[in-house]
Amino acid sequence: xxxxxxxxxxxxxxxxxxxxxxxxxxxxxxxxxxxxxxxxxxxxxxxxxxxxxxxxxxxxxxxxxxxxxxxxxxxxxxxxxxxxxxxxxxxxxxxxxxxxxxxxxxxxxxxxxxxxxxxxxxxxxxxxxxxxxxxxxxxxxxxxxxxxxxxxxxxxxxxxxxxxxxxxxxxxxxxxxxxxxxxxxxxxxxxxxxxxxxxxxxxxxxxxxxxxxxxxxxxxxxxxxxxxxxxxxxxxxxxxxxxxxxxxxxxxxxxxxxxxxxxxxxxxxxxxxxxxxxxxxxxxxxxxxxxxxxxxxxxxxxxxxxxxxxxxxx
Ligand SMILES: Nc1ncnc2c1ncn2[C@@H]1O[C@H](COP(=O)(O)OP(=O)(O)OP(=O)(O)O)[C@@H](O)[C@H]1O
Numbered sequence: 001x002x003x004x005x006x007x008x009x010x011x012x013x014x015x016x017x018x019x020x021x022x023x024x025x026x027x028x029x030x031x032x033x034x035x036x037x038x039x040x041x042x043x044x045x046x047x048x049x050x051x052x053x054x055x056x057x058x059x060x061x062x063x064x065x066x067x068x069x070x071x072x073x074x075x076x077x078x079x080x081x082x083x084x085x086x087x088x089x090x091x092x093x094x095x096x097x098x099x100x101x102x103x104x105x106x107x108x109x110x111x112x113x114x115x116x117x118x119x120x121x122x123x124x125x126x127x128x129x130x131x132x133x134x135x136x137x138x139x140x141x142x143x144x145x146x147x148x149x150x151x152x153x154x155x156x157x158x159x160x161x162x163x164x165x166x167x168x169x170x171x172x173x174x175x176x177x178x179x180x181x182x183x184x185x186x187x188x189x190x191x192x193x194x195x196x197x198x199x200x201x202x203x204x205x206x207x208x209x210x211x212x213x214x215x216x217x218x219x220x221x222x223x224x225x226x227x228x229x230x231x232x233x234x235x236x237x238x239x240x241x242x243x244x245x246x247x248x249x250x251x252x253x254x255x256x257x258x259x260x261x262x263x264x265x266x267x268x269x270x271x272x273x274x275x276x277x278x279x280x281x282x283x284x285x286x287x288x289x290x291x292x293x294x295x296x297x298x299x300x301x302x303x304x305x306x307x308x309x310x311x312x313x314x
Contacts, residue, residue, distance in 0.1 A: 031195030087132030137168025
């Protein structure tokens, strides 16, 4: 179990990660989802022991940072966003070099590990190719094999599909899912569909703060419950109508949408809670002399929830 509590990181006086808490069950794939600059890389670097947090605790099973940082590092495989690979080396030579650096002195042990990694990361047929001649997707597989060399319990991947084409993304996603059957994986992405397709759980961060954290299915369910109501009024004056709606429910997110003048004024009302406001809204407008020409509910997609939680002003 990975248990992160109140993790905070300042660069000078800029807070990049702000009081972040997360728990990750063994054998799960967690997606750390957020827009550029949200603090994903900083969080992953603290989890891997490369950055020291300004405050907060990181525990893995019964080990704790910073006391057990070396032991924790040995349990983690890390693939940074720009994996440093030696482009002039053959894939086999590179993996051999990495294995020796990790203390795998027995050639038979190395060979059996390369066979296993070849199957796991789809390297068959490229072992004798120079890394520099490989496509970005294949290079990323070599990076994954590097991260998995010592068969770590935990794999941390920073934007593993960044810059890949859709076919390569699907291939890397399948490899990650395969590894995830046995290992705990945390990977960062700024692409919602990526997290949705691969992860058991998604934590969304924005400006260093966690803004959502739930099972992928639960998150989709929550999205369906967050409703938007479309309301069109005739005979109403815009300021009076806005005042009325704010008085009806101050927590509503109200947007005036484009409507042909003859059709009246249209609003999109986003409810922050899981409730259907249409009946109460109808009863409240009934007391006025406005005419309701449209009062329709629609569910938000997960995509819209993500944009709402991570938009500039959030
Ligand atoms: N060494 C540093 N010194 C100062 N500020 C930094 C440093 N590293 C990152 N930052 C800032 O901290 C914030 C979080 O950066 P981080 O790289 O963790 O975000 P991210 O979510 O991984 O973004 P991206 O998807 O663009 O890689 C950003 O505003 C970034 O500019």
